[in-house]
Amino acid sequence: xxxxxxxxxxxxxxxxxxxxxxxxxxxxxxxxxxxxxxxxxxxxxxxxxxxxxxxxxxxxxxxxxxxxxxxxxxxxxxxxxxxxxxxxxxxxxxxxxxxxxxxxxxxxxxxxxxxxxxxxxxxxxxxxxxxxxxxxxxxxxxxxxxxxxxxxxxxxxxxxxxxxxxxxxxxxxxxxxxxxxxxxxxxxxxxxxxxxxxxxxxxxxxxxxxxxxxxxxxxxxxxxxxxxxxxxxxxxxxxxxxxxxxxxxxxxxxxxxxxxxxxxxxxxxxxxxxxxxxxxxxxxxxxxxxxxxxxxxxxxxxxxxxxxxxxxxx
Numbered sequence: 001x002x003x004x005x006x007x008x009x010x011x012x013x014x015x016x017x018x019x020x021x022x023x024x025x026x027x028x029x030x031x032x033x034x035x036x037x038x039x040x041x042x043x044x045x046x047x048x049x050x051x052x053x054x055x056x057x058x059x060x061x062x063x064x065x066x067x068x069x070x071x072x073x074x075x076x077x078x079x080x081x082x083x084x085x086x087x088x089x090x091x092x093x094x095x096x097x098x099x100x101x102x103x104x105x106x107x108x109x110x111x112x113x114x115x116x117x118x119x120x121x122x123x124x125x126x127x128x129x130x131x132x133x134x135x136x137x138x139x140x141x142x143x144x145x146x147x148x149x150x151x152x153x154x155x156x157x158x159x160x161x162x163x164x165x166x167x168x169x170x171x172x173x174x175x176x177x178x179x180x181x182x183x184x185x186x187x188x189x190x191x192x193x194x195x196x197x198x199x200x201x202x203x204x205x206x207x208x209x210x211x212x213x214x215x216x217x218x219x220x221x222x223x224x225x226x227x228x229x230x231x232x233x234x235x236x237x238x239x240x241x242x243x244x245x246x247x248x249x250x251x252x253x254x255x256x257x258x259x260x261x262x263x264x265x266x267x268x269x270x271x272x273x274x275x276x277x278x279x280x281x282x283x284x285x286x287x288x289x290x291x292x293x294x295x296x297x298x299x300x301x302x303x304x305x306x307x308x309x310x311x312x313x314x
Contacts, residue, residue: 003038004068008078010042021141028302052080070309076107088312092118095230120231121252140231142301148240150289156217166200170222172234174205184225191275217241226250236296242289260287
């Protein structure tokens with residue numbers, strides 16, 4: 001089978017973490033189906049939005065040359081890049097493309113009745129129009145469990161040179177991204193310091209991907225204060241290394257976090273309440289990472305996507 005991936009976010013030298021979840025899905029598909037020919041057509045619309053218009057010609061040329069059996073578009077607005085490409089098509093929506101009203105309107109307008117829509121969480125599926133929801137598939141982004149796997153916090157901190165006695169809380173994004181609500185995170189940390197003392201903040205902004213597993217393992221807790229998410233991969237990455245997570249009720253975190261030791265989903269968005277839930281999570285044992293690695297792997301994600309491709313072609 002020949003599969004063409006069309007996307008507007010993908011890891012590059014300048015932005016190594018951009019669209020890394022797409023790259024991991026592609027890698028997992030190539031590992032699962034080595035006989036398939038998979039071509040990635042990436043157009044960087046982040047640094048220049050005009051490429052939504054000019055990049056479509058590049059994608060059409062790639063399609064004529066490659067002649068895909070299936071085209072898989074990642075992110076709703078990237079459908080603009082794939083206009084004019086014919087044949088079976090899968091479209092994965094990742095979060096903001098359905099959560100932000102103007103992006104949602106464009107994303108759904110470009111979706112044809114023959115496309116197979118994929119969303120990364122059940123909540124996103126429920127938010128779709130009924131005619132689209134009935135044919136949508138839920139496939140959460142998986143974790144590269146060859147890299148994100150159980151590891152000792154003490155070993156991770158020794159490798160990083162972190163204080164063995166301090167409490168480290170991670171903010172899983174660039175502070176400049178408004179939807180991640182860094183001010184709420186900081187207010188929560190101030191209340192947490194009143195409750196438990198020394199707390200160090202680790203910001204995951206432009207982190208070298210090779211350091212992500214060890215940095216997550218070195219944390220006492222990952223704190224997500226986002227206003228919206230699709231299905232935050234970093235939460236599952238933290239779980240796979242055995243790190244506690246406290247999160248606002250966004251994306252699909254409520255579907256899997258609550259039963260896990262050391263993890264909480266907080267419906268109230270007051271910093272005092274979130275800080276109190278953090279203290280409770282910190283008093284619990286860390287989650288058992290071994291079964292989580294099996295349940296959250298990119299291999300499982302790739303298998304689900306491969307089955308959709310095969311169904312379309314057959």
